[in-house]
Amino acid sequence: MDTTPEVRELLVVLTHRYAFREVAYLLGVGATGLALRQRDVARMQQLCAYGQRLMDLDGEDLASRDAAPGAGTDHTIATMVGDELVPAHLVERGRLSSMRQRPREHPTDALVSLRPAYRLLLEVIAARWQRRETAALVALAHIASEYAPMLAWERVLGHAGDPTRIAADPAFTGSASRWGHLDDRKCPHTKRDKAAAARALRVGKEPPEGWQSYLDRQHSAVSHALAVCATDCGHPCSVLASRPVADRVTLHDACRLAVAYSQCALVRLRHAAPVGHGFGVPSPHEVAEAWQRSRGGFAKRGVDLPDDGYPLPGLPSLFSAIAGVELRPDTLLADTAAEINAQLDPAGDVRWPVAA
Secondary structure: OOOOHHHHHHHHHHHHOOOHHHHHHHHHOOOOOOOOOHHHHHHHHHHHHHHHHHHOOOOOOOOOOOOOOOOOOOOHHHHHHOOOOOOHHHHHHHHOOOOOOOOOOOOOOOOOOOHHHHHHHHHHHHHHHHOOOHHHHHHHHHHHHHHHHHHHHHHHHOOOOOHHHHOOOHHHHOOOOOOOOOOOOOOOOOHHHHHHHHHHHHHHHOOHHHHHHHHHHOHHHHHHHHHHHHHOOOOOOHHHHOOOHHHHHHHHHHHHHHHHHHOOHHHHHHHHOOOOOOOOOOOHHHHHHHHHHHHHHHHHOOOOOOOOOOOOOOHHHHHHHHHOOOOOOOOHHHHHHHHHHHHHOOOOOOOOOOOO
16 A cells, blocks of 8 residues: 555554544545545445544444445545445444344334443543533533433343333333322422323333434433332332332332432533533533542542542443443444554554553
8 A cells, every 4th residue: 555654653653542533534535645546445435434534422323334324524536436335234333232123123222222332432432522522422421421320220120221121011000100190299309300200101112213212312311211110219119119128129220320320520510511501611621620520529429439540430340330240441433443544554564652
């Protein structure tokens, strides 16, 4: 492969830094100085599109090998060639963190288990920290807080809040359940949570548009409702009362931890960032300081989060405690970048500085 060393090194470093938009653009306009076939460019643009979807945690499209349609990266050559796709082994891993877009599809996705999605979240949060993209990092921390109660309930339900399985569960639908009963005053759910809970029981029979609307607008409210069931219900119905005592204790502790995380200083930063209600963007120092205060709050609860080398020390341990299983950062993002660099730098002789 003919190339100038400077351009090749630039592309490799950009890919290592997960700058997928820039790499896809440079490849597409032929500004690389590389002797690449059109098919090579198409393949790498597909990988760039998929890598950016991972960075954005684009759960709608992680199950598709054709990452080009609607991508936020340049995909001109990938679309022109048409039949170059993302390698199947990457997509099969990404599928685990996707959200099915039709109720009667039965893939293994984030409605079956949230654990792969939280592993991916941990990897992407670390990547955003590496890139000093704090607004995106805070947005990801907030997303993790919204679905943490479902992560806790997964070990008891056997799934991660899949509405089709909730609707088939007598604990949610039987005569001893108050789940989704809008006028039941003994249920402490808010009107928003009750509406979402009721929708979860019927959305599996709705067309794809209704299903997608539920995922966009109400699925996180169902997660909140489950947290209330486990931690703040004075008259537990069968949703909780039908579970063994040990499971109820486990759910109470895990959901209290999930609620504490949703109220911690790190997640509260969202309200001072463009993704929240203000116009400020927290600096890396402010993010680190907010997380340190959060760790102090968890320590007061008897939850010590270790200095484990993660950019936000102890965050993997917190998610693991909520899930009841060890959750470590995935390598899917890094492996996607490595597929690109395998073509840009097949000999592996480009070296780059290690980011702080």
